[in-house]
Amino acid sequence: MPTTATLTERYIGATIRSLRPEAQGDVRAELEASIADAIEARLEHGETPESAERAVLTELGDPGLLAAGYADRPLHLIGPRYYLTWWRLLKLLLWIVPAFAAFGVALAKILEFATLGETIGAVVVAVITSIVHVGFWTTLVFALLERTATDPGTSWDVDQLPEPVDRGAGRNEVIGSLIFLALAAGAILWDALRGFVRDDGAPVPILNPTLWPVGLTVLLVLMLAELALAVAIYRRGRWTVGAAIVNTVLAIAFVVPAMYLLVSGELVNPAFLQYLAVEHASEMAQADAGAAEQGGVLRILSVILGVVIVGSGIWDIVDGWIKTARASRV
Structure with a gap:
């Protein structure tokens, strides 16, 4: 039976x-013994040699898969013993690394006096590059572990069960918002009325006094609106799409005017800058000399303040929508 012998040899050769x-x-x-026995069993049931041989080899399946079983070689990139660990670590790194990369690149570009387009382009490239690298290197490490490690090194037990998570709006969140807003409002009023900095006993406000009464009154109103929103969310027991929209509007209403005032030089009191230049002339000169390539120390401080303002606004918006998404799944 040349056909039967040829098919069997081809299958065994492809396997080994x-x-x-x-x-x-x-x-x-x-394989020769097991294939011969299986063919013999089918012949006893009246099958032809050709059909019996084909049926046996078809049941054995892909010779490459069979060979992987003999060699104890995984045919998957990451198997079940490492998959969940890989997935949890990958998600954590994708939350952290691209954000830090974007922040660092944006700050560096601003200090280099790059244009807005150049800054955005560099940030986008940095984010995409960091995502690719995180995905590639994390997967590579676990793929190597899958093929070289004999013991995962960790085992699951009930102590690793997560604590229950309150997906609504808890009392601690309202209390935290109240404390933060009260401290912020108190700092603004103290700066205007008493002053954190005093020159011969006279207060030197840090914020520009020309912002009174309209500008800082609007700011205090926004802060009261934030507090009212936190109380409303707490009373409802969860974040909603409407609450997230209001939170987004309030964040934008704070960030946009604050950045305009910062860029136009109207946010900080000129008298405060003059006080620094006179009372701390040597320190300012030394700091300016060390930061001359970046436009001076005041330039650096303005950039840092701007990044903090924009970053806090973005985080407030994103956090609100994340909580809304979580609440919708309850």
Whole structure:
């Protein structure tokens, strides 16, 4: 039966060719015996030799898959013993690394006096690059572990069960908002009325006094609106799409005017800058000399303040929508 012999030999050859030379003889002998027995059993039931041989080889399946079983070689990139650990770590890194990369690149570009387009382009490239690198290197490490490690090194037990998470708006969140807004409002009023900095006993406000009464009154109203929103969310027991929209509007209403005042030089009191230039002339001169390539220390401080303002606004918006998404799944 040349056809039967040829098909069997082709199948066995395809199976053993990727195995170690010292294992090929044993596997060949085992396969020849098992295939012959299976064909013989089918012949006893009246099948023809050709159909019996084809049926047996078809049941054995892909020779490459069979060879992987003999060699104990995984055919998956990351198997079940490492998959959940890989996925949890990957998600954590994708939350952290791209954000820090974007922040660092944006800050560097601003200090280089780059244009807005150049800054945005660099940030986008940095974010995409960091995502690619995080995904590639994390997956590579776990793929190597899958093929080289004999023990995962960790085992699950009930102590690793997560604590229950309150997906609504808790009392601690309202109390935290109240404390933060009260401290911020108190700092603004103290700066205007008493002054954190005093020159010969006279207060020197840090914020520009010309912002009174309209500008800082609007700011205090926005802060009261933030507090009212926190109380409303607490009373409802959860974040909603409407609450997230209001939170987004309030954040934008704070960030946009604050950045305009900062860029136009109207946010900080000129008298305060004059006080620094006179009372701390030597320190300012030394700091300016060290930061001359970046436009001076005041330039650096303005950039940092701007990044903090924009970053806090973005985080407030994103945090509100994340909480809304979580609440919708409850």
